[in-house]
Amino acid sequence: MKALNLIPVGDPADETFTLNLGPQHPATHGVLRVKLVMDGEYITSAQPVIGYIHRMHEKMGENRTWTQYLPNTSRVDYLSAMTYTHAFVGVVERALKIEVPQRAEYIRVITSELNRIASHLVGWGAWVMDLGGFTPILYAFDDREKILDLLEGICGSRLTFCYYRFGGLCNDVDEAFVSGTKAFVPYMRERMKMYKRLVTDNIILRKRLEGIGPVSAEMCRRYGACGPVLRGSGVAYDVRKAEPYSVYKDFDFDIPHYPQGDSMARYLVRMDEIEQSLRIIEQAIAKLPDGPTMGKAPRIVKLPVGDFCYATECARGRLLVRVTSDGKENPYRVRLRTPCFTNLSLFEEASKGMLLADAIAFMGSLDLVIPDIDR
Amino acid sequence: MKTFWEVLLGLKSLFTGLSITIREFFKPTITTHYPRQTETIPARFRGHIQLTQNPDGGASLCIACKSCERACPSACIIVEGVKKTDGPGKTVSEFRLDFGTCSLCGLCIEACPVKPVKAIEFTQRYNLASTTNDYADMDLVQRYKDLQAKKS
Amino acid sequence: MSAIFDYLTQEPVWFYVRLVLFLVGTLAFVGANAAYLVWVERKGAGRFQRRPGPDEAGPWGLLQPPADGIKLMAKQVMTPPGADALLFRLAPALVLMPPMMCLAVIPFGDKLLACDLNIGLLLVFAFGSINVMALMLGGWASRNKYAIISAARVVSQNVAYEIPMLLVVITLLMITGTMNLNEIIHQQAGGFWQWNIVRGIWDFQAGHIGGNILVPVTFLIFYTCMLAETNRAPFDMAEAESELVAGAFTEYAGMGFGVFFMAEYANIVVGCALATLLFLGGWQSPIGTVPAEWGWWGTLLGTGFFFAKMYFLIFCVVWIRWTFPRTQFYNLLNLSWKILIPVSLVTLLLTAGLLKLPNLF
Numbered sequence: 023m024k025a026l027n028l029i030p031v032g033d034p035a036d037e038t039f040t041l042n043l044g045p046q047h048p049a050t051h052g053v054l055r056v057k058l059v060m061d062g063e064y065i066t067s068a069q070p071v072i073g074y075i076h077r078m079h080e081k082m083g084e085n086r087t088w089t090q091y092l093p094n095t096s097r098v099d100y101l102s103a104m105t106y107t108h109a110f111v112g113v114v115e116r117a118l119k120i121e122v123p124q125r126a127e128y129i130r131v132i133t134s135e136l137n138r139i140a141s142h143l144v145g146w147g148a149w150v151m152d153l154g155g156f157t158p159i160l161y162a163f164d165d166r167e168k169i170l171d172l173l174e175g176i177c178g179s180r181l182t183f184c185y186y187r188f189g190g191l192c193n194d195v196d197e198a199f200v201s202g203t204k205a206f207v208p209y210m211r212e213r214m215k216m217y218k219r220l221v222t223d224n225i226i227l228r229k230r231l232e233g234i235g236p237v238s239a240e241m242c243r244r245y246g247a248c249g250p251v252l253r254g255s256g257v258a259y260d261v262r263k264a265e266p267y268s269v270y271k272d273f274d275f276d277i278p279h280y281p282q283g284d285s286m287a288r289y290l291v292r293m294d295e296i297e298q299s300l301r302i303i304e305q306a307i308a309k310l311p312d313g314p315t316m317g318k319a320p321r322i323v324k325l326p327v328g329d330f331c332y333a334t335e336c337a338r339g340r341l342l343v344r345v346t347s348d349g350k351e352n353p354y355r356v357r358l359r360t361p362c363f364t365n366l367s368l369f370e371e372a373s374k375g376m377l378l379a380d381a382i383a384f385m386g387s388l389d390l391v392i393p394d395i396d397r
Numbered sequence: 398m399k400t401f402w403e404v405l406l407g408l409k410s411l412f413t414g415l416s417i418t419i420r421e422f423f424k425p426t427i428t429t430h431y432p433r434q435t436e437t438i439p440a441r442f443r444g445h446i447q448l449t450q451n452p453d454g455g456a457s458l459c460i461a462c463k464s465c466e467r468a469c470p471s472a473c474i475i476v477e478g479v480k481k482t483d484g485p486g487k488t489v490s491e492f493r494l495d496f497g498t499c500s501l502c503g504l505c506i507e508a509c510p511v512k513p514v515k516a517i518e519f520t521q522r523y524n525l526a527s528t529t530n531d532y533a534d535m536d537l538v539q540r541y542k543d544l545q546a547k548k549s
Numbered sequence: 550m551s552a553i554f555d556y557l558t559q560e561p562v563w564f565y566v567r568l569v570l571f572l573v574g575t576l577a578f579v580g581a582n583a584a585y586l587v588w589v590e591r592k593g594a595g596r597f598q599r600r601p602g603p604d605e606a607g608p609w610g611l612l613q614p615p616a617d618g619i620k621l622m623a624k625q626v627m628t629p630p631g632a633d634a635l636l637f638r639l640a641p642a643l644v645l646m647p648p649m650m651c652l653a654v655i656p657f658g659d660k661l662l663a664c665d666l667n668i669g670l671l672l673v674f675a676f677g678s679i680n681v682m683a684l685m686l687g688g689w690a691s692r693n694k695y696a697i698i699s700a701a702r703v704v705s706q707n708v709a710y711e712i713p714m715l716l717v718v719i720t721l722l723m724i725t726g727t728m729n730l731n732e733i734i735h736q737q738a739g740g741f742w743q744w745n746i747v748r749g750i751w752d753f754q755a756g757h758i759g760g761n762i763l764v765p766v767t768f769l770i771f772y773t774c775m776l777a778e779t780n781r782a783p784f785d786m787a788e789a790e791s792e793l794v795a796g797a798f799t800e801y802a803g804m805g806f807g808v809f810f811m812a813e814y815a816n817i818v819v820g821c822a823l824a825t826l827l828f829l830g831g832w833q834s835p836i837g838t839v840p841a842e843w844g845w846w847g848t849l850l851g852t853g854f855f856f857a858k859m860y861f862l863i864f865c866v867v868w869i870r871w872t873f874p875r876t877q878f879y880n881l882l883n884l885s886w887k888i889l890i891p892v893s894l895v896t897l898l899l900t901a902g903l904l905k906l907p908n909l910f
Binding site: 086089090091092093094157161164167171174175176177178179182184187192193216219220221223224225226 | 406407408410411413414417418421427439441442443468469470500501502503504507519
């Protein structure tokens with residue numbers, strides 16, 4: 023049976039050629055391969071090939087107990103690990119109707135927002151580095167070090183935190199964390215002002231990003247894009263406001279969104295999101311209640327039979343964790359609907375007719391983390 | 398006329414950027430020049446696990462209940478126990494950790510039922526680079542005995 | 550001993566001695582600059598990014614360039630199959646040759662000049678154009694489709710930026726009236742207010758408008774064109790294309806690549822030396838003139854001033870590289886054709902008008 027060659031290849035007859043972008047490539051932020059068919063400089067077709075870092079996280083969910091799965095959640099998207107753990111912990115708490123103490127909820131919000139800022143700093147720095155500015159990424163990493171030091175002080179890890187447990191946190195925060203976070207907020211605000219003057223207002227960067235990769239809201243809906251990609255196309259959808267979870271209802275923050283839909287809009291959305299996260303952290307750390315950090319949770323965790331789901335707003339978009347339980351110690355099925363997978367699917371249609379360097383700038387604006395796509 | 402103004406504003410943004418980087422030029426470096434300088438490791442740092450030292454000296458606190466072995470997601474702990482010669486219960490005879498597969502999640506420490514001080518704890522060892530695979534096969538009972546001898 | 554010295558300083562032997570000294574001196578200067586400008590760039594990049602830069606190879610990383618050189622020389626140099634062998638080997642040499650030749654007419658001090666040509670400036674630009682051809686040769690001889698596309702890009706970029714550079718130099722020539730580089734420097738004697746960058750606005754010695762009131766803009770345009778000619782960031786799209794695919798020099802391994810690298814830094818040295826000469830007074834002191842009684846010490850002081858100004862401009866090249874992202878290729882060409890050329894034409898007409906003005910009244 024002849025194999026159907028559904029992926030277009032270059033044809034010397036119409037002067038196109040095939041080019042492989044990746045999987046080893048500095049600009050794809052992970053092991054992503056994109057088969058490009060190019061007409062000179064212009065892309066006529068772009069087919070992402072994924073699976074180079076498929077680690078079977080969903081299958082591992084079937085072979086581990088509910089508690090044993092917690093380290094896995096941190097490793098799916100390692101840059102915003104807290105929010106992924108939050109989603110999984112949330113789904114079990116929702117199914118077992120576990121009460122989480124207020125202090126634990128507030129600390130979860132603070133750590134998730136700190137993680138969001140750290141993730142945006144990496145995404146921004148790496149994107150500007152792809153565009154040729156090698157200095158801002160190191161300034162961003164300096165700020166990120168401060169966040170990681172804060173989080174290392176409370177849970178012991180810098181990247182794969184595994185800090186939340188069913189019913190609360192694995193341990194309480196100390197005074198150093200509270201004072202460190204209080205000092206971090208004004209420091210970060212100053213740095214954001216510096217980044218605006220150094221990078222955002224820079225005419226070279228603006229010329230690189232304005233008008234590149236226009237993505238309409240209708241196109242986002244067709245592909246299921248979410249997160250800053252969707253908010254950069256004018257749709258003010260944020261899981262923290264649309265399907266509020268944890269204690270986000272107690273805080274006052276805006277959802278930045280810009281109508282233009284080009285790469286510059288997505289850039290500005292991420293910069294503004296850092297400011298909004300700082301607002302949330304400020305309010306949460308001021309109102310941090312006292313009390314226990316662990317609620318009552320069963321020693322052996324077994325969910326009742328059925329389907330349960332929980333959605334959180336991660337740095338890259340909406341993560342939905344859906345578990346199916348058959349009453350046993352291991353889940354029957356763990357389904358992770360990750361944001362980068364749908365964000366990447368935009369790439370094929372949006373990159374038609376683009377110059378290659380512009381396509382790289384566009385891919386940076388999607389802020390992809392490939393392990394998130396492949397799981 | 399509008400483009401003329403845009404060009405001038407663009408030029409101004411370039412000079413602003415230059416002024417920021419030259420200011421950063423004169424600030425001290427942030428890098429910690431390892432190994433000549435090291436960072437302080439926080440108290441809660443997650444290094445590999447070890448058997449906690451018994452405050453009264455003597456054998457370790459581990460009762461070989463294998464809770465940690467069951468809790469580990471990566472199946473990297475092997476615990477064996479022998480019955481205690483002086484009193485009820487077991488004491489640990491073998492505690493092997495395969496650090497190559499350990500993900501430093503801490504579920505083993507949380508599962509440990511020993512009170513008031515848990516029988517296993519995190520170390521603060523971060524510089525375990527080696528040229529062979531032997532470093533990953535950790536004999537924690539031997540380590541416990543070595544540390545106890547060093548303390549006394 | 551003195552007999553040998555007398556023999557060597559007589560014409561015609563003196564001519565050949567000077568020739569040998571010049572050749573050795575230029576090669577040494579270009580070589581040392583190419584090697585240690587890499588060190589300056591990496592250390593500078595480190596400091597802008599608040600990290601140490603190369604630190605381990607020798608004190609302050611000073612042995613890093615020799616270490617890199619040894620590494621490059623130890624690599625296997627392959628000619629790709631089907632490539633034009635002669636042109637492939639020739640291209641690096643052709644790229645390194647023009648900056649060395651340009652240094653023949655650049656005065657390093659009062660009498661430290663290899664060749665006092667009346668058309669010195671013209672020679673520099675003539676040799677600069679060979680650079681463009683050599684790059685295209687390197688890309689074409691690699692027989693690699695992407696190398697050819699990158700090389701073609703480099704050529705179009707260089708051609709686009711030569712035009713505003715020549716226009717602003719013509720503007721300067723109208724004020725100085727001579728192409729002899731030594732003469733141009735002598736005209737800027739007296740202090741920093743006599744340097745062309747200030748003299749264009751107001752000539753203190755003559756007491757009237759120097760001729761080009763937009764001379765700081767002229768200097769900026771010259772500097773930008775120099776950055777684009779040497780393919781430095783933010784105009785290095787053609788060679789940083791190597792991030793995406795392959796640059797123009799992908800098929801060159803080991804020392805072949807090393808020679809292209811050296812040539813890039815040699816070009817930067819020549820470009821900054823030219824900018825110093827034309828606008829910042831060359832080896833003239835910023836306050837008054839060096840008295841003639843100081844003799845050789847005075848000349849050395851002049852050389853010191855020249856190097857200080859030149860290396861400051863080179864530092865600015867490094868500074869600009871590590872601050873800005875890369876321009877997209879069409880923005881790069883738009884900048885040249887739509888912004889720099891009109892502005893340089895305006896300055897040209899303005900200068901011509903202002904120079905003729907006293908004659909009308």
